[in-house]
Amino acid sequence: MAIDLSQPAPEAVIIVGVHTPDRQSYTTNEYLDELEFLVQTAGGACVQRFIQQLPAPDSRTYIGSGKVLEVKAAVAEHEAGLVVFDDELSPTQQRNLEKELECKVVDRTNLILDIFAQRARTAYAKKQVELAQYQYLLPRLAGLWTHLERQRGGIGMRGPGEREIETDRRIVRDRISKLKGELAQIDRQMATQRQTRGQLVRVALVGYTNVGKSTIMNLLGKADVLAENKLFATLDTTVRRVSTEGGLPYLLSDTVGFIRKLPTQLIESFKSTLDEVREADLLVHVVDISHPRFQEQIATVNETLRDLKVSEKPQLLVFNKIDAYRPAEREEYDLTPRAPETFTLQELQATWMNRDGANTVFISARTGENLEGLKSELTRLVKGIQLERYPWSTGGWE
Structure with missing residues (x-):
């Protein structure tokens, strides 16, 4: 079932999630923030959100009969044409909810599929x-x-x-x-x-959706990949031949962004796109350091890489959008452990992200800040892989 969100005026949308005891409340809100961004990407306008606290989602209506009545009242009040639920609904739940709410009901999976359909x-x-x-x-x-x-x-x-x-x-x-x-x-x-493609080293850009992979691809590969502030701005893998500072050529590919609760149907369907990741010699993991929960996004990407059985590949961790990073305010008496978003950029560069032999670089793809540092790191890593695989191929790039 496709979602028609292409009208000139954005369709009014209500989003709904369930908060269970096994996760923090900020995580549930973060999921709904992301769901709202997905709705905007699809062309809708979120007019209200609901969070229902339950030990587990209700098997019949996902949120329970009482909350269903609240959502139904909001649908009438806002004349909403669509209600989006944050988790995948069973066919029975979707059927019951559409009957009760008297409007279209979709889940996160269906919404992501619709965005992919628009972007293909x-x-x-x-x-x-x-x-x-x-x-x-x-x-x-x-x-x-x-x-x-x-x-x-x-x-x-x-x-x-x-x-x-x-x-x-x-x-x-x-x-x-x-x-x-x-x-x-x-x-x-x-x-x-x-x-x-011969003996060229293969480098794949990976990361959460909307972290700036396509912008980096355009800068390094002189490509013309769509880059905008929307989730899943590009779906098709782009591969470009790029040369390091010393003239060593390598292949750089841009891949589809990952996201929490990525539909399993998409992972199976985009097998060939993900093969670029599986066959890469080096993964460039791009992170949006300005995002307040960037560590959770890193964990999501790492989990997906483990699912793809490529987590052991060499990685370069690129913290992008340093121009937008702002450390959060802390009261002087606050003695709780500091979260990453409370550090200054200089302090972040001295934390775990730059220790233990990790390959890390901090850049702004938008302003070009420290782009040369990224190129130098890529040169060092690509040259190392090339010499390890083909020790006789020193060529003229040393």
Whole structure:
């Protein structure tokens, strides 16, 4: 099911989350802040948010019947056309909520899929997103048919009613199978292309979404990658041949950004894009140091890299956006351990991030501050990898 958020006037959206005892309250608020940013990226306008405290999400309505009534009142008050829930809803939960709230209901996964659908530019990326959408849609077909008449959009199947369910499940499964076959063929072609890149060292930019990877790609690779202050601004992998300060060539690739609760359907669909990460010799992990929870974003990226079984690869940690970093105010009597956002930039450079032999550099891709420092670090690391792999290939770049 696609979300139509492309009207000239942003659609009023309400976002909802559940706070459980196993996490801090600021984490729940951080999740909803990110969800609101996702809504804005999709083209909507968040008009109100709700947080329900529960030991665990309600199996029937996710938030419980009492909170459902509160959300329903807010939907009427703001004339909201969409309610977005922060966690993935089961087909039953989504069906019950749409019946109770009398408006469109989607979850974070569906919202991210819709953003990917908007952002996909190449035929390959569009096929990847379409596969993920169908995989998400398949278990939800039964619920969708009861209100298909009033859906403003859908990703394909339409029919007269519930009796067509089995037919349409087969159609969706066939489409999934066809897309997988087409993507597998393209994956093989791309794998062959990667094999023909010769002995060049491969460097992949990785990181949380909206940390500045594309801007760095444009600066280093003289590329023309879309870079804007939105989540998932670019989906298609861009690869450029770049030379170090000493003239040693290497391949630099920009990859799709990671995010907390990244839908598993997207990880599977974007396998080839992530293969650039798997086959890289060096990972440049870009971090938005101006973000108040950048350590949590680092942890999310590291967890994803572990899932991809590439966490042991050499890494360069690039703390970007130092021009926007502002240490938080602390009262003199506050004796609690200092959080990273309370340090000055100079203090941060002397913390764990620059110790224990870690490869780190602090830059501003927007202003160009310390870009030469980044280039020098890349030169040192790429040269080391090249000499380790091909000790005879000293060439003219030493």
